[in-house]
Amino acid sequence: MDDSPAVNDPNGCDRLLDHGDAVGPSSLDPVPFRDHAGWPASPRLEANRQLSSLLRRQRSAASVAHSAAEYFRELFAARTVSVARHESGQYTELANVGFLPPQNRWYPPRRSYPDSVFRSATKDLQENGGYFTSDLQDQRYQEFVGCRHDPEVLSVMGAPIIGDGIMRGEVFLTRGRGQQAFDRNDLDFSRELASTLGRFLEVAH
Numbered sequence: 001m002d003d004s005p006a007v008n009d010p011n012g013c014d015r016l017l018d019h020g021d022a023v024g025p026s027s028l029d030p031v032p033f034r035d036h037a038g039w040p041a042s043p044r045l046e047a048n049r050q051l052s053s054l055l056r057r058q059r060s061a062a063s064v065a066h067s068a069a070e071y072f073r074e075l076f077a078a079r080t081v082s083v084a085r086h087e088s089g090q091y092t093e094l095a096n097v098g099f100l101p102p103q104n105r106w107y108p109p110r111r112s113y114p115d116s117v118f119r120s121a122t123k124d125l126q127e128n129g130g131y132f133t134s135d136l137q138d139q140r141y142q143e144f145v146g147c148r149h150d151p152e153v154l155s156v157m158g159a160p161i162i163g164d165g166i167m168r169g170e171v172f173l174t175r176g177r178g179q180q181a182f183d184r185n186d187l188d189f190s191r192e193l194a195s196t197l198g199r200f201l202e203v204a205h
Contacts, residue, residue: 007139028083032046038189047075048192052196062202066095068075068200069097078174078175080100080150081172085201086167117143126160132156132186134154134182138141140156154177157187158170160170163198163201167196171194
């Protein structure tokens with residue numbers, strides 16, 4: 001775990017940071033699959049069980065976030081997944097997993113940046129329970145492009161991490177070219193799992 005102080009980035013996004021490689025599948029039992037109609041009750045229950053079992057073995061906020069991000073990526077067949085905390089008008093990145101083109105950079109662990117960079121996305125997280133879009137002209141997609149331009153990403157989704165009725169963070173997922181776009185069924189299910197993640201983050205060290 002990186003114990004260095006969080007770094008504030010008042011100007012928004014920083015593209016001059018180390019990038020990571022693609023990560024492999026988890027060692028869990030096979031994750032549930034969505035059917036053509038959405039996410040039925042049985043796969044939802046199994047996914048919540050698997051995620052809870054995985055996170056119960058973690059102790060630090062970083063390990064909880066990273067393990068959850070890996071699980072979300074596998075479950076939703078996502079290109080990338082990020083987990084961030086939100087407080088005092090700032091996002092603090094806890095974990096990023098998935099594929100990154102060589103020219104792109106993730107934020108390093110615990111870098112903080114203003115939520116004004118993602119004004120539309122933050123509003124939807126706080127007021128509408130999240131968002132998804134595959135419209136490349138959508139303001140929420142444009143906010144993503146402004147910080148993490150990846151021409152292969154054609155669909156994005158954000159689910160709020162809720163604690164005490166307040167938006168405490170976000171799970172942000174992307175899908176790329178050739179993948180099915182995120183839809184309302186995915187968002188509803190990801191919100192459910194993000195709530196499970198939130199309970200474990202609250203008690204993590």
